[in-house]
Amino acid sequence: MSDIVLDTNVLADFIASYYKFEINVSGSFEEYKTISRFFAEKLNLINSNYKNYGVLQDGVIIASTFAFVEIARQFEKIANKRFSIIQFRAFIESPPDWFIIYSLNEELFAYLNLLPSYVVMPGGNSLTLEWADTIHVATALSRDEICLLATTDGRLVNIVDIQKRLYL
Amino acid sequence: MNSESVKFLNYSEIESCFKANDFSSVEKIFKNRVVICSVSDILFICEQFKKNNINTTIGILNDNHKKFINSGVYFPQIDKDNLLDNLFDIDENDVQLWEKACNKKISPRFSVSLLALRINSSSFWNEDTFEEMEHYYLNFESY
Numbered sequence: 001m002s003d004i005v006l007d008t009n010v011l012a013d014f015i016a017s018y019y020k021f022e023i024n025v026s027g028s029f030e031e032y033k034t035i036s037r038f039f040a041e042k043l044n045l046i047n048s049n050y051k052n053y054g055v056l057q058d059g060v061i062i063a064s065t066f067a068f069v070e071i072a073r074q075f076e077k078i079a080n081k082r083f084s085i086i087q088f089r090a091f092i093e094s095p096p097d098w099f100i101i102y103s104l105n106e107e108l109f110a111y112l113n114l115l116p117s118y119v120v121m122p123g124g125n126s127l128t129l130e131w132a133d134t135i136h137v138a139t140a141l142s143r144d145e146i147c148l149l150a151t152t153d154g155r156l157v158n159i160v161d162i163q164k165r166l167y168l
Numbered sequence: 169m170n171s172e173s174v175k176f177l178n179y180s181e182i183e184s185c186f187k188a189n190d191f192s193s194v195e196k197i198f199k200n201r202v203v204i205c206s207v208s209d210i211l212f213i214c215e216q217f218k219k220n221n222i223n224t225t226i227g228i229l230n231d232n233h234k235k236f237i238n239s240g241v242y243f244p245q246i247d248k249d250n251l252l253d254n255l256f257d258i259d260e261n262d263v264q265l266w267e268k269a270c271n272k273k274i275s276p277r278f279s280v281s282l283l284a285l286r287i288n289s290s291s292f293w294n295e296d297t298f299e300e301m302e303h304y305y306l307n308f309e310s311y
Contacts, residue, residue, distance in 0.1 A: 065246040066280070072255055072270040073279055085256070086263050092251050104280065105245035106210050109233045113226050117219040131208075131215040132276040 001059040004042075004167050005102075005140040007151040008070040008078070010034045011063045014043075015071075015091050016082035023047065023096070034152050034168060050098045062100045062147070064139045066132070068092060069104075102139055111138035119158045127155050140165055174293040175201045176285075177241065178304040179209045186213055186232050187223055194239045204293060206301065207243045208280035210236070244284040244291075254286040268311065278305045 006014055013033040017040075021027040029040035029047075046058045068088075071078050075085065083091075095101060115134050118126045137156060140149040148167040151157060157166055175197050182205060185191045197203055210233070217224045244250070257264045269282040285291075285298050 065248065065251055066276075068251055068255070069246065069269075069279055069283065070276070072265050073276070074272050075265055075270065085265060089252070089256055089263055092248060092255075101248040101251070103245045103247040104207060105247075106207050106233075106237065106243045109210055109214050110230055112211060112214045113218070113229050113233075117215070128219065129215075131211040135211075 001057060002167075003059045003143055003147045004061055005136055005143070005147060005149050006061065006063045006067065007136040007149070007153060007156070008067045009152055010150045010168070011067045012071055012078045012082075014061070014063075015088065016079075018091065018096075019083050019087055034150070036168065039150065039168065046098050047096065050096070056098055060098050060100050062102050062139065062143070064102050064104055064135055066104045066135045068101070070132075104135065108135065108138045108142060111141040114138075114141060115161070116159065119155050121154070121158055129155060129159075137162055173201050174297045175203050176293075176297050176300045176304070177203050177205045178301070179206075179212065182209055182213055182236070183216075185236065186217060186229075189223070189228070189232060191232075191235050191239050194236070194241065198240055202242060202292070203240070204242045204244065204285070204297065206277075206281035206284055207245055208277040208284070210243065212277055246280060246284055249290075250283060253288040253290075254283045271311075273311060274305075274309050278309055281305060 013035050017029055017032050017035055018024065020032070021029055023029065029035060029043040031037040031040055046061065049055055049058055079088065092101065112131055112134060115137060116129065118128055120126050133153065133155060136151060137149060137159065140147045149162065149165050150167040152168060177194065185194060194203060214229060217229055255266060255270065257266050269279045281301055285301050287295055287298055
């Protein structure tokens with residue numbers, strides 16, 4: 001099964017879900033904002049198989065440390081009282097065993113280099129892509145070839161070369 | 169290790185090497201010092217050179233990246249431990265985000281550089297190196 005990289009907004013909804021549905025106790029994910037019912041079921045499968053059998057056969061969930069930095073840069077807007085700074089730090093300190101906090105390091109250079117500088121939107125206009133926008137894509141590319149990307153960024157979903165990796 | 173032995177290589181200096189396809193100046197610096205860079209600066213190089221078609225193909229950029237890395241520069245990465253050490257200000261009664269890096273008034277590049285080079289118990293560079301980086305960015309941005 002595929003691993004899935006979360007972008008900043010999906011990560012924020014994931015952390016909010018984690019506390020809202022008390023996943024760290026015995027809760028289950030439910031459909032919530034960018035977490036679709038299908039995605040919630042996948043998360044529950046990963047969680048239950050790890051809890052019950054100690055296996056990660058259904059993949060792992062990944063977020064770049066940069067996604068956490070982006071949440072921190074606009075915490076009030078993104079967290080929006082759904083989780084506190086203390087909960088945010090607690091999640092970083094002790095995420096579930098099936099969640100990987102992936103380093104932002106210079107090795108992503110080669111993967112950023114594979115991505116275009118511009119993306120053509122459905123209406124035909126071109127929008128620029130900056131390194132900060134594409135870190136999550138590069139993170140997915142740096143994993144194996146079946147690592148998927150959960151993103152709601154309108155520019156990222158229109159990058160032709162990554163269509164097969166889009167999850168949401 | 170004292171501050172004399174650690175050199176912060178700023179974006180302009182990295183850019184010059186990439187433009188010239190020549191990293192000998194970095195190697196010269198290395199004779200006496202450890203050279204550290206911000207990870208966001210090298211990723212920004214990739215963006216800028218592609219966007220502006222500066223002296224580059226994917227192959228040349230990757231080759232220059234390898235040459236640069238092989239010169240021995242050190243990039244403090246942003247990993248989980250870095251987040252725990254540097255993203256927050258903690259005292260006995262409170263946990264807050266480190267305001268200097270955690271705001272939208274500065275670029276993501278500056279935020280990452282502040283976090284990567286913030287002094288903590290595992291840093292081998294000192295406050296002077298951090299300030300050198302900070303002053304470089306402050307020439308272009310303000311808090």
